[in-house]
Amino acid sequence: MPKKRQKELFQPAKGTFDILPEDEWYWDKIYKAASKAADVYGFGKIETPIFENTNLFLRSVGETTDIAEKQMYSFKTRGGDALTLRPEGTAPISRAFISNGLFELPQPLKLWYWGPFFRHESPQHLRYREFHQFGFEIFGDRDSVYDALIIQIFANILKELGWADFVVEINSVGCQTCRPDFRRLLLNYYRSRQRLLCKDCKRRFVSNPLRLLDCKEEKCAELKSRAPQIIDHLCSACRPHFKSTLEFLDDLEIPYMLNPHLVRGLDYYSKTVFEFVSTSKEDKMAIASGGRYDNLVELLGGKSAPAVGGAAGIERLIASLKEIGVQPEPKENPKVFVVQLGSLAKRKSLSLIEDLRKAEITFAESLGRDSIKAQLKIADRLKAQLALIIGQKESLDNTIIIREMDSGNQETVTRAKIIDRLKKRLS
RNA sequence: GAGACUAUGGUGUAGUAGCAGCACAGCAGUUUGUGGCACUGCUAGCACGGGUGCAAAUCCCGUUAGUCUCCCCA
Numbered sequence: 001m002p003k004k005r006q007k008e009l010f011q012p013a014k015g016t017f018d019i020l021p022e023d024e025w026y027w028d029k030i031y032k033a034a035s036k037a038a039d040v041y042g043f044g045k046i047e048t049p050i051f052e053n054t055n056l057f058l059r060s061v062g063e064t065t066d067i068a069e070k071q072m073y074s075f076k077t078r079g080g081d082a083l084t085l086r087p088e089g090t091a092p093i094s095r096a097f098i099s100n101g102l103f104e105l106p107q108p109l110k111l112w113y114w115g116p117f118f119r120h121e122s123p124q125h126l127r128y129r130e131f132h133q134f135g136f137e138i139f140g141d142r143d144s145v146y147d148a149l150i151i152q153i154f155a156n157i158l159k160e161l162g163w164a165d166f167v168v169e170i171n172s173v174g175c176q177t178c179r180p181d182f183r184r185l186l187l188n189y190y191r192s193r194q195r196l197l198c199k200d201c202k203r204r205f206v207s208n209p210l211r212l213l214d215c216k217e218e219k220c221a222e223l224k225s226r227a228p229q230i231i232d233h234l235c236s237a238c239r240p241h242f243k244s245t246l247e248f249l250d251d252l253e254i255p256y257m258l259n260p261h262l263v264r265g266l267d268y269y270s271k272t273v274f275e276f277v278s279t280s281k282e283d284k285m286a287i288a289s290g291g292r293y294d295n296l297v298e299l300l301g302g303k304s305a306p307a308v309g310g311a312a313g314i315e316r317l318i319a320s321l322k323e324i325g326v327q328p329e330p331k332e333n334p335k336v337f338v339v340q341l342g343s344l345a346k347r348k349s350l351s352l353i354e355d356l357r358k359a360e361i362t363f364a365e366s367l368g369r370d371s372i373k374a375q376l377k378i379a380d381r382l383k384a385q386l387a388l389i390i391g392q393k394e395s396l397d398n399t400i401i402i403r404e405m406d407s408g409n410q411e412t413v414t415r416a417k418i419i420d421r422l423k424k425r426l427s
Numbered sequence: 428g429a430g431a432c433u434a435u436g437g438u439g440u441a442g443u444a445g446c447a448g449c450a451c452a453g454c455a456g457u458u459u460g461u462g463g464c465a466c467u468g469c470u471a472g473c474a475c476g477g478g479u480g481c482a483a484a485u486c487c488c489g490u491u492a493g494u495c496u497c498c499c500c501a
Contacts, residue, residue, distance in 0.1 A: 011492070066499050070428080088501090117501080122428085124495065131501060211499095264500090275500095286501060313501030341460065374455090376462040391460055405462075 015122075015129025025328035026318045033157050034114060034134045034312075041153060043112040043136055048092040050116065054082040060091035060296055062267025064208050071119040073129075085118035089135045089311055090268070090293065091300070097139055098302035107140030107305075126285065126316050135290070135311030139297070142306035144241045147272040147292055148248030150310050154276060154288045155254045161317070162326050166287065167255045170274045171231065171262040172242040173210070176295065178235035179270075183209055185228050193223055213261040229260040241271055264289070268296040272308065278320060287320060288312035334364040335426055336386045337379035337405075341372055345390040352388065352400070352418070359419050361426065380405060386425065388418070 012018060019027060038045065054074050061067050073085035086092050093111055096102070102109055114134040123129060136153055138146045151168055158166055174182055186209050190197070194205060197212075204211045213224060234242060249256050256274075264273045273291035277284040290310020298304040336356065340349040346367060356363045366378050372389070379387045389401040389410075398415045402425070413421045 014492085071499085119500080121499075123493090127500070133501060289501070311501070316501055339461085371455095372460055373462075378462085380462040387461085389461075393460085401461095403461075408461085410461090 033160050037157050038112040043110040046111045046113050048096050051083045051085050054084040057084050060268050071121050073118045073120050087119050093137050094296050109139045112136045132314040133311040137309030139307045140305050144245040147245045147308050150308050152252050163320050165279045166276050167257050167279050168274050169259040169262050170256050171259050172271050173273050174238050175270045182230050182233045210263045213263050268293045270294050287316045333383040334362045336363045336388050337384035338365040339375040339387050339389045341391040345395040348395050355419050
């Protein structure tokens with residue numbers, strides 16, 4: 001009985017959700033903004049598989065990162081392959097860059113993507129197991145102008161969507177030359193102070209020392225503020241790169257804030273890293289983020305190719321838009337509503353609908369209902385401009401009544417002339 | 428992985444132990460082939476399991492789910 005059936009009702013799997021028609025407007029709006037920017041800047045769209053070899057992510061994202069350690073949706077196929085639902089977009093695209101020989105095309109090569117990603121963690125505010133991102137990647141050029149360009153693209157998209165309360169937090173995490181030195185420096189600094197660290201940081205000290213700079217615990221804050229900062233220890237290649245990136249941002253008048261503690265959760269980043277955060281809210285949530293990854297392609301077995309890119313979280317973007325009061329445009333009302341009475345009329349209304357479709361006149365109907373009252377009531381509620389009434393008499397005469405809903409005025413038109421007449425009245 | 432809070436028709440809610448109500452939505456109707464207003468009727472609910480008690484939506488325990496915080500991030 002009812003109780004038993006309730007038990008069997010299915011919910012969306014944990015951390016997943018349905019996108020309902022009322023929200024689809026936001027998705028569409030963001031998609032259009034992203035794809036428009038992509039067209040203008042010359043990015044080609046790429047779609048990669050939802051799952052990839054697990055090793056691709058282990059190697060690119062880094063084996064000791066949170067994503068690899070506890071958030072991957074990994075499984076074995078019947079054939080024994082180890083696969084993983086993609087937790088992020090950069091590694092698959094870099095893989096595709098190699099697999100398809102895209103390095104043979106004129107460089108820099110610009111690619112963009114849009115789609116679902118998966119991380120197995122406990123769902124929270126704007127944090128889902130299946131979430132969506134779009135991203136832009138530029139391969140084959142190490143010039144800092146492209147770091148700035150990527151940031152500019154996201155800034156433009158956010159602005160076009162009506163969201164201006166953001167700032168770009170930016171930092172440089174150095175490269176293979178300067179990062180190991182800095183890492184040693186950092187370890188030296190923290191080694192004698194290990195006992196003062198929070199328990200997570202004690203773990204970080206061993207597994208991923210750069211992340212020490214990311215801790216938000218109060219007890220670590222003071223240590224952190226006096227810790228060496230990587231921007232003071234960049235090598236002769238990274239320092240000017242970072243400096244000129246910032247100069248480009250100045251020129252572009254993109255608001256940014258140096259955040260020497262920004263290190264990001266993925267191992268493949270080098271030089272520039274950035275996050276777009278909201279300035280209007282106390283808790284800073286990253287809406288979009290990215291950085292440079294000059295070594296990833298080579299790390300994945302390709303011919304060395306520098307790259308820079310970023311991705312935006314669509315769910316978070318939508319939430320921001322809703323917060324600042326961006327409202328869906330009201331749906332267009334159907335131009336006409338088809339009302340029918342009797343079985344012959346019902347048949348005739350099907351062919352009428354087909355003609356409406358060809359003429360691209362939007363319509364609504366309630367063909368399953370037989371009462372004229374009920375049908376007009378719905379026509380009224382849908383705010384149709386005209387009702388097309390086919391009754392017993394009209395279906396025999398081959399005519400149709402056109403009723404203007406606002407005034408109640410009616411005229412009778414022959415079936416053959418109905419579309420022409422409608423076009424005139426609706427224009 | 429750790430913790431906090433919540434759970435009543437489709438939606439939003441009332442109900443601190445005594446017949447589970449209201450609003451909106453949905454469906455049908457208020458005599459002939461014409462909508463809006465109004466009225467009538469109908470549909471549909473205490474997440475699940477156990478305990479206390481004459482009596483449980485209400486108190487207790489457990490489970491599940493959702494929300495949120497930490498961690499980390501989109």
